[in-house]
Amino acid sequence: MTAPPPGCPAHAATGLVPLAAATGAPDHREVYRALRAEWGDVARVELEPGVPAWLVMGHREMLTLTRNEQLFSRDARNWRDLREGVVSPDSGLLPMMGWRANVVGADGPEHRRLRAPLDDGVARIDQRRARRQVEALCEELIAEFAARGSADLVGEYATIIPMLALASLFGLDSAGGHELLRALIALFGSADDSQAGNRQFEEILLDTLRERRERPADDLTTAFLDHPNLRNEAEHLQSVVVMISAGNETVTAWIAHTLRLLLCDPRFASRLHGGRLGIDDALDEALWRDPPMNNMPARYALRDTELGGHRIREGDCLILGIAAANDDPLIRPEDELTExxxxxHLAFSAGPHVCPAQVPARLITRTAVKTVLHRLPGLRLTVPAEEIRWRPSPWTRVPTALPVDFPPAPGAVRHP
Ligand code: HEM
Structure with a gap:
């Protein structure tokens, strides 16, 4: 076993760097750079003690991995360590990596069948109407803390807006969105709450599906019900569930990172205020530097092959190293700020599984960032940027909090 690169806290037994050590580091890019220096564009890492995987960090190798589904499957049933019991059935990796009968776990024609309703549904979204709805949800939430003069923009804003906004795309009102959010919090909470949370989450969405079957509307729920590719209620439900669960934390992370950039990075903030860069540039810079999925599971090799100079065996697990690939010297400009x-960037991945919701994701994130900057002029972070910590996860790097103050906004409307 090779020695861990400097700056990488390696696991004692295997000598491999745990993936969560990169996402949890003060500067994740330092850890990826050290891994690249040691291994090249594809590094061996550890997902949890005793469970190895390849982290694909080269931009070129990422394109090979995501575009070549004859060689690299999305279906976790091809994962050798799962088949052979190296990954235990109650592993914390499985909620994210275990196989489910939905678009994420499918390859080839079955994937295309389940994927078309998502692409067609997204194409039907009325963007002007959606923007207005999201703006109203943001205003409503900001009114909760505007008069206080202080807030935590993660806990009170970035973690709430995405669910409310996604729910509204599926035709739920703000109360319905809050209900979904409570169910999701229970789902990820203690084991006791978790099952009830899951049931409630699905029941709310099932009720909406049944209502829309009776009374169609101009929303994504109706678009899925109308789609000829989806065969039964289970497939309708899975399509809604996968969209809401894939969109929630990613959009939270994107809002939080864009706000963090604007509030913490004096060079970026001054360029923004100087008028050279707009909000869309801030959103893009966040996708380059801090992609919402820092690492994304996964692909599984269907036969022995080679990638980045390493021998990959049939059944090996390969992780999409999105943040590392965005920092690949082959594509990363010399200047710290992207043109x-x-x-x-590969924030939305590539190939057949590329994120189907890039347009609504940007619409929600852009509206959330713009509305809070507009409503609360003079926003200031109240802790030094270096003190920001991240929620522990090998996949995402969401700040635990962004405490801010601002001149209280008197007369902020309180919605019932
Ligand atoms: C910050 C915003 C977002 C980012 C950065 C993001 C990123 C990604 C990435 C990296 C993938 C994985 C692709 C792969 O395995 O190769 C993905 C897939 C997916 N995303 Fe997003 N996503 C975002 C927002 C959303 C939203 C808002 C939705 C739903 C409304 C959504 C729905 C999905 C779905 C359903 C998939 C699976 C597609 C498939 O397997 O064919 N995403 N996304």
Whole structure:
């Protein structure tokens, strides 16, 4: 076993760097750079003690991995360590990595069948109407803390808006969105609450599906019900569930990172205020530097092959190293700030599983950032940027909090 690269806290037994050590580091790019120096563009890491995986960090290798589904499957039933019991059935990895009968776990024609309703539904979204709805939800939430003069923009804003906004795309009102959010919090809470949370989450969405079957509306729930590719209620429900669960934490992370950039990075903030860069540039810069899925599970090799100079065995697990690939010296510009308009990052991945919701994700994130900046002029972070910590996860890097103050906004409307 090779020695861990400097700066990488390796696991004592295997000598491999745990993936969560990168996402949890003060600067994740330092850890990826050290891994790259040691291994090249594809590194061996550990997902949990005793469970290894390949972390694909080269931009070119990421394109090979995501575009070549004859060689790299999305279906976790091809994962050798899962088949052979190296990953235990109650492993904390499985909620994110275990196979489910939905678009995420499918390859080839079955994937295309389940994927078309998502792409077609997203294409039907009326963007002007959606923007107005999201703006109203943001205003309503900001009114809760505007008069206080202080807030935590993660806990009180970035973690709440995405669920409310996604729910509204599926035709739920703000109360319905809050109900879904409570169910989701229970789902990820203690084991006791978890099952009830899951049931409640699905019941709310099932009720909406049944209502829309009776009374169609101009929303994504109706678009899925109308789609000829989906065969039964279970597939309708799974399609809604997968969209809401894939969109929730990613959009939270994108809002939080964009706000963090604007509030903490004096160079960026001054350029923004100086008018050279707009909100879209801040959103793109956040996708380059802190992609919402820092690492994304996974692909499974269907036969022995080679990637980045390493021998990959049939059944090996390969993780999409999105943040590391965005920092690949082959594509990363010398200048720390990306050229405006450059969207060659891999934040939304590539290939057949590329995120189907890039347009609504940007619409929600952009509206959330713009509305809070507009409503609360003079926002200031109240802790030094270096003190920001991240929620522990090998996949995402969401700040635990963004405490801010601002001149209280008197007369802020309180919605019932
Ligand atoms: C910050 C915003 C978002 C980012 C950065 C993001 C990123 C990603 C990434 C990296 C993938 C994985 C692709 C792969 O395995 O190769 C993905 C897939 C997916 N995303 Fe997003 N996503 C975002 C928002 C959303 C939203 C708002 C929704 C739903 C409304 C959504 C729905 C999905 C779905 C359903 C998939 C699976 C697609 C498939 O397997 O074919 N995402 N996304």
């Amino acid at each position: 405006p308009g450059n969207r060659a």
